[in-house]
Amino acid sequence: MSRNDIDDATAQPAHNGGQVDDGTLSSAESRPISGGEEPLFDTNVSYRESEETPSVLEVRDLNVHYGDEQALQDVEMAIPRHQVTAMIGPSGCGKSTFLRCLNRMNDLVEAARIEGNVLLEGTNLYGDDVDPVVLRRRIGMVFQHPNPFPKSIYDNVAFGLRVQNEAVTDEIIERALKRAALWDEVKHKLHHSALDLSGGQQQRLCIARAIAVDPDIVLMDEPASALDPVATSKIEDLIEDLAEEYTVVIVTHNMQQAARISDKTAVFLTGGELVEFDDTNEIFENPAHQRVEDYITGKFG
Numbered sequence: 001m002s003r004n005d006i007d008d009a010t011a012q013p014a015h016n017g018g019q020v021d022d023g024t025l026s027s028a029e030s031r032p033i034s035g036g037e038e039p040l041f042d043t044n045v046s047y048r049e050s051e052e053t054p055s056v057l058e059v060r061d062l063n064v065h066y067g068d069e070q071a072l073q074d075v076e077m078a079i080p081r082h083q084v085t086a087m088i089g090p091s092g093c094g095k096s097t098f099l100r101c102l103n104r105m106n107d108l109v110e111a112a113r114i115e116g117n118v119l120l121e122g123t124n125l126y127g128d129d130v131d132p133v134v135l136r137r138r139i140g141m142v143f144q145h146p147n148p149f150p151k152s153i154y155d156n157v158a159f160g161l162r163v164q165n166e167a168v169t170d171e172i173i174e175r176a177l178k179r180a181a182l183w184d185e186v187k188h189k190l191h192h193s194a195l196d197l198s199g200g201q202q203q204r205l206c207i208a209r210a211i212a213v214d215p216d217i218v219l220m221d222e223p224a225s226a227l228d229p230v231a232t233s234k235i236e237d238l239i240e241d242l243a244e245e246y247t248v249v250i251v252t253h254n255m256q257q258a259a260r261i262s263d264k265t266a267v268f269l270t271g272g273e274l275v276e277f278d279d280t281n282e283i284f285e286n287p288a289h290q291r292v293e294d295y296i297t298g299k300f301g
């Protein structure tokens with residue numbers, strides 16, 4: 001399966017109606033990610049949370065192979081809640097692989113073998129009882145190329161709710177479009193085709209579609225790399241705003257972008273090794289590793 005196939009597969013929030021949570025739970029914290037009645041709690045792993053930056057996702061000893069090739073090596077990371085965490089590193093170092101592990105998108109890649117734990121508030125995403133479809137409702141994804149459906153703007157935003165048999169109201173659609181900073185540009189043409197929007201507008205629509213189901217975490221794989229500088233700047237502003245309500249994890253090739261918008265930065269280097277993970281200021285001003293300094297100063301990569 002090619003990367004584009006994966007993008008297409010998940011662009012259609014491939015949720016099926018019968019396996020989602022019932023909407024009666026009162027808070028994001030109490031929402032299960034298993035398909036059954038009870039949330040799955042993996043008691044083999046403890047959940048660490050610091051008071052300063054409570055983490056929402058804990059990655060433990062994550063290794064990924066595609067056939068014989070190792071794409072991630074022993075990765076450990078605690079991703080803080082309501083912050084922007086950026087993944088940077090040279091091409092092929094495993095950034096997208098890592099991102100896809102955070103909502104089990106790599107399940108769709110036949111050659112991928114994943115070992116380790118990823119804990120969402122203590123629950124192992126790779127536990128047997130976890131339903132990836134339910135999980136992806138809590139951890140949404142936005143891709144490099146805007147991929148709206150050939151439907152109206154309104155129906156694009158409503159899509160995830162409808163497939164989960166949840167109520168769609170004008171208020172929900174308006175709120176998602178406002179959160180995605182698109183409302184003012186489209187409020188007079190909600191029933192026009194999404195394909196008539198500009199690339200930057202389409203990407204903000206995809207963000208509106210991702211957040212309409214009220215996820216906890218939004219994963220973004222180079223969301224601005226196909227856009228012009230003005231559209232990129234709008235997406236960057238939006239990402240910073242989104243972090244007030246959501247946890248954002250973004251892969252970017254653009255180090256300036258990571259420096260501008262992220263709170264934490266993870267530097268992956270060749271072979272899928274996470275070499276350094278720290279506050280973004282530290283990474284860019286005072287990296288602990290010479291290899292990281294060489295990378296961010298352009299000596300390689």
Ligand SMILES: Nc1ncnc2c1ncn2[C@@H]1O[C@H](COP(=O)(O)OP(=O)(O)OP(=O)(O)O)[C@@H](O)[C@H]1O
Pocket residue numbers: 001002003066069070071089090091092093094095096097098109111253
């Ligand atoms: N579906 C796949 N099948 C086989 N190998 C893959 C697959 N996806 C990624 N890889 C390999 O895994 C390694 C990491 O790829 P990945 O796409 O995660 O890196 P990346 O850092 O995101 O790269 P880029 O910045 O170029 O997008 C690469 O060597 C790549 O060739």
